[in-house]
Amino acid sequence: MHKKxxxxxxxxxxxxxxxxxxxxKDRNSVSMVCKSWYEIERWCRRKVxxxxxYAVSPRMVIKRFPExxxxxxxxxxxxxxxxxxxxxxxxxxxxxxxxxxGAVPWLEEIKLKRMVVTDESLELIAKSFKNFKALVLSSCxxxxxxxxxxxxxxxKNLKELDLRDCDVDDLSGHLLxxxxxxxxxxxxxxxxxxxxxxxxxxxxxxxxxxxxxLRTLRLNRAVPLDKIANILRRAPQLxxxxxxxxAADLRPxxxxxxxxxxxxxxxxxxxxxxxxxxxxxxxxxxxxxxxxTSLNLSYATIQxxxxxxxxxxxxxxxxxxxxxxxxxxxxxxxxxSCKNLQELRVFPSDPFGVEPNVSLTEQGLVAVSSxxxxxxxxxxxxxxxxxxALVTVAKNCPNFTRFRLCIIExxxxxxxxxxxxxVGFGAIVQYCxxxxxxxxxxxxxxxxxxxxxxxxxxxxMLSVAFAGDSDLGLHHVLSxxxxxxxxxxxxxxxxxxxxxxxxxxxxxxxxxxxSSCAVSFRACKLxxxxxxxLNVEVIDERGPPDSRPESCPVDKLYIYRTVAGSRFDMPPxxxxxxxxxxxxxx
Amino acid sequence: MSPENGKxxxxxxxxxxxxxxxxxxxxxxxxxxxxxDGVAKLGSKRGFSETVDLSLGDNKxxxxxxxxxxxxxxAAKSPVSKxxxxxxxxxxxxxxRGTKSCKYVKVAVDGAPYxxxxxxxxxxxxxxxxxxxEDMFSCFTIRNYLNDKKLExxxxxxxxxxxxxxxxxxxxxxDVPWHSSNDTYKTFKRKLNEEAxxxxxxxx
Numbered sequence: 001m002h003k004k005x006x007x008x009x010x011x012x013x014x015x016x017x018x019x020x021x022x023x024x025k026d027r028n029s030v031s032m033v034c035k036s037w038y039e040i041e042r043w044c045r046r047k048v049x050x051x052x053x054y055a056v057s058p059r060m061v062i063k064r065f066p067e068x069x070x071x072x073x074x075x076x077x078x079x080x081x082x083x084x085x086x087x088x089x090x091x092x093x094x095x096x097x098x099x100x101x102g103a104v105p106w107l108e109e110i111k112l113k114r115m116v117v118t119d120e121s122l123e124l125i126a127k128s129f130k131n132f133k134a135l136v137l138s139s140c141x142x143x144x145x146x147x148x149x150x151x152x153x154x155x156k157n158l159k160e161l162d163l164r165d166c167d168v169d170d171l172s173g174h175l176l177x178x179x180x181x182x183x184x185x186x187x188x189x190x191x192x193x194x195x196x197x198x199x200x201x202x203x204x205x206x207x208x209x210x211x212x213x214l215r216t217l218r219l220n221r222a223v224p225l226d227k228i229a230n231i232l233r234r235a236p237q238l239x240x241x242x243x244x245x246x247a248a249d250l251r252p253x254x255x256x257x258x259x260x261x262x263x264x265x266x267x268x269x270x271x272x273x274x275x276x277x278x279x280x281x282x283x284x285x286x287x288x289x290x291x292x293t294s295l296n297l298s299y300a301t302i303q304x305x306x307x308x309x310x311x312x313x314x315x316x317x318x319x320x321x322x323x324x325x326x327x328x329x330x331x332x333x334x335x336x337s338c339k340n341l342q343e344l345r346v347f348p349s350d351p352f353g354v355e356p357n358v359s360l361t362e363q364g365l366v367a368v369s370s371x372x373x374x375x376x377x378x379x380x381x382x383x384x385x386x387x388x389a390l391v392t393v394a395k396n397c398p399n400f401t402r403f404r405l406c407i408i409e410x411x412x413x414x415x416x417x418x419x420x421x422x423v424g425f426g427a428i429v430q431y432c433x434x435x436x437x438x439x440x441x442x443x444x445x446x447x448x449x450x451x452x453x454x455x456x457x458x459x460x461m462l463s464v465a466f467a468g469d470s471d472l473g474l475h476h477v478l479s480x481x482x483x484x485x486x487x488x489x490x491x492x493x494x495x496x497x498x499x500x501x502x503x504x505x506x507x508x509x510x511x512x513x514x515s516s517c518a519v520s521f522r523a524c525k526l527x528x529x530x531x532x533x534l535n536v537e538v539i540d541e542r543g544p545p546d547s548r549p550e551s552c553p554v555d556k557l558y559i560y561r562t563v564a565g566s567r568f569d570m571p572p573x574x575x576x577x578x579x580x581x582x583x584x585x586x
Numbered sequence: 587m588s589p590e591n592g593k594x595x596x597x598x599x600x601x602x603x604x605x606x607x608x609x610x611x612x613x614x615x616x617x618x619x620x621x622x623d624g625v626a627k628l629g630s631k632r633g634f635s636e637t638v639d640l641s642l643g644d645n646k647x648x649x650x651x652x653x654x655x656x657x658x659x660x661a662a663k664s665p666v667s668k669x670x671x672x673x674x675x676x677x678x679x680x681x682x683r684g685t686k687s688c689k690y691v692k693v694a695v696d697g698a699p700y701x702x703x704x705x706x707x708x709x710x711x712x713x714x715x716x717x718x719x720e721d722m723f724s725c726f727t728i729r730n731y732l733n734d735k736k737l738e739x740x741x742x743x744x745x746x747x748x749x750x751x752x753x754x755x756x757x758x759x760x761d762v763p764w765h766s767s768n769d770t771y772k773t774f775k776r777k778l779n780e781e782a783x784x785x786x787x788x789x790x
Contacts, residue, residue, distance in 0.1 A: 082673030351675045408675045
């Protein structure tokens with residue numbers, strides 16, 4: 001009797017079924033069911049995400065997934081954002097582009113984060129991928145507007161050019177003029193990080209005019225306020241708009257022109273930019289405020305009263321980025337006006353000042369936690385905190401997925417009781433069962449790590465600074481946090497014991513960063529020798545670690561799992577700890 | 587109008603400011619001894635805390651000074667702040683994007699013995715610039731063409747803000763939108779507008 005099973009479906013049927021499975025996790029699961037599913041799946045996977053560009057080689061990726069259309073790569077460790085990773089560390093995209101140029105000519109989309117991108121890479125992209133559609137560069141560096149011009153000139157089907165927080169060498173090459181007159185497919189353009197003062201407004205207007213599918217347009221600071229009205233009138237279908245400089249001498253006709261232009265944009269849901277804001281011009285955006293879901297005011301140096309007025313006009317706000325000028329009073333208004341708020345980020349206006357320059361304390365955070373039931377994601381900079389406030393916040397917001405608190409002065413205790421903030425953060429991890437990302441600050445002992453190891457079972461990313469007493473703290477985290485993928489630690493007294501005792505855990509994680517801690521060179525060598533599937537890299541600008549006693553702590557340590565072996569592009573200040581087969585664990 | 591026309595310095599005025607203007611002090615001539623919010627101002631280089639004027643509450647002009655960056659370059663930090671720890675607090679730094687080139691221009695006022703320099707990058711509008719110049723040259727009153735306001739006149743003489751553009755012509759401040767005209771300024775000069783004075787503002 002011929003037994004029919006699900007596994008006897010023709011490949012095309014399975015492939016069709018798999019095409020409905022988009023998430024990487026699910027795709028990975030599908031590929032592990034059996035060998036034939038692995039084979040079918042790999043031929044039809046279209047999108048690949050590589051969280052650490054050194055975890056796998058480009059050749060391996062292409063060999064396994066020859067038909068990809070989209071690739072996303074991440075390079076440098078997160079702490080590179082704060083200047084903790086020296087220049088030249090790595091994260092070069094060029095080798096990836098070279099491999100893909102040859103083997104994957106139908107590639108459509110490249111998304112990069114914290115990578116070094118050269119003009120050569122951009123020119124190779126422009127030349128090699130005939131159907132190229134989307135380039136998203138997030139916190140990247142190493143390229144100039146010349147490279148971007150090549151993309152603009154050659155990629156006829158380009159839909160998206162998004163430069164987020166990149167460090168671009170702006171050669172004033174009139175980037176926009178390189179888009180041909182026949183080019184109309186632009187959907188999303190973000191040039192907010194370009195520094196040049198020269199933007200040809202007529203070129204911009206013509207581009208906006210002919211690209212009728214444009215939905216996202218984020219301009220740079222060079223575009224003055226009096227040009228905005230013309231642009232908006234030519235693109236009333238915009239959903240996401242970033243202004244340039246939001247300042248001008250107040251003239252009644254230009255104000256009404258601007259207000260009129262904003263009101264013609266019925267689809268606008270997201271606003272950003274607002275450099276150099278002159279408050280008198282802010283009401284021009286009121287016509288769109290009632291439908292706004294996202295507002296980024298992190299460059300707007302306006303005071304609390306203006307912020308309050310603005311925020312009160314936005315009842316549907318889901319996402320707000322703002323400076324601490326908003327103060328506790330402004331956050332209280334936010335809490336009562338914006339019941340749909342899901343994400344709040346409050347940045348410090350004077351991060352290096354010793355004394356508080358604004359009246360923003362834990363009270364603002366408590367108010368928002370109390371008033372906004374849908375709040376899920378918080379990034380909050382402040383100068384004082386209490387366990388009581390943190391416990392209140394935790395109880396108010398059990399749905400938190402991301403909680404990042406930065407108390408500006410390291411090791412600041414609970415201002416009311418002068419105790420460590422262990423209990424407060426402990427409440428956060430205890431009540432917020434779905435917490436995926438947590439950043440700690442303030443005075444913290446090993447106890448907070450015990451709480452984290454015990455309760456934070458869904459935690460994927462943890463950032464720690466100036467905290468803990470001993471190796472026990474690190475041990476709690478490594479042994480308890482089952483979902484941990486990324487751990488970054490600076491200036492903590494964590495040393496060899498916890499690291500070596502939890503070596504196997506490191507293979508289940510993407511990466512571990514430790515800087516200014518107490519891990520000895522000896523321990524690094526041992527770890528490198530015992531764990532062949534980890535790259536253990538010591539970063540030390542003082543010189544070779546073996547020029548100092550083995551017991552000396554290394555300056556910075558970056559450990560990541562990899563199937564690609566040691567990397568070949570290390571700068572002189574990075575040393576990789578070699579495998580020693582005789583020492584490996586079985 | 588000859589710039590060396592020293593007769594433009596008033597001999598007498600109501601508050602005896604003329605003497606104060608030539609008094610030997612640590613401050614620069616013409617500079618007021620106190621700022622607009624009453625704090626005594628030293629004749630020293632502006633530190634970071636002064637470039638971002640953060641008075642709380644209702645002073646709506648409090649943001650006029652300076653541009654804001656989330657990450658401040660080392661050189662601009664206030665002498666009051668402690669030694670910086672690298673990368674703390676964890677704010678994003680965009681070193682190239684944040685720092686713009688300084689656009690210093692010379693400002694000369696007819697009758698003042700010294701010139702001053704201002705960084706045009708510090709201002710977002712003409713109004714801010716004029717107010718700042720007025721602060722710097724507080725002995726002299728500046729006619730505000732933009733809003734046609736009558737500024738408080740201390741000594742009965744008004745000055746007109748003009749500048750020399752790249753073609754060498756003397757232009758009245760304010761005709762061209764602020765951001766598009768920045769790169770044509772060379773020197774500001776305050777010229778006495780005697781004609782306007784006599785026609786519109788008869789002296790007491």
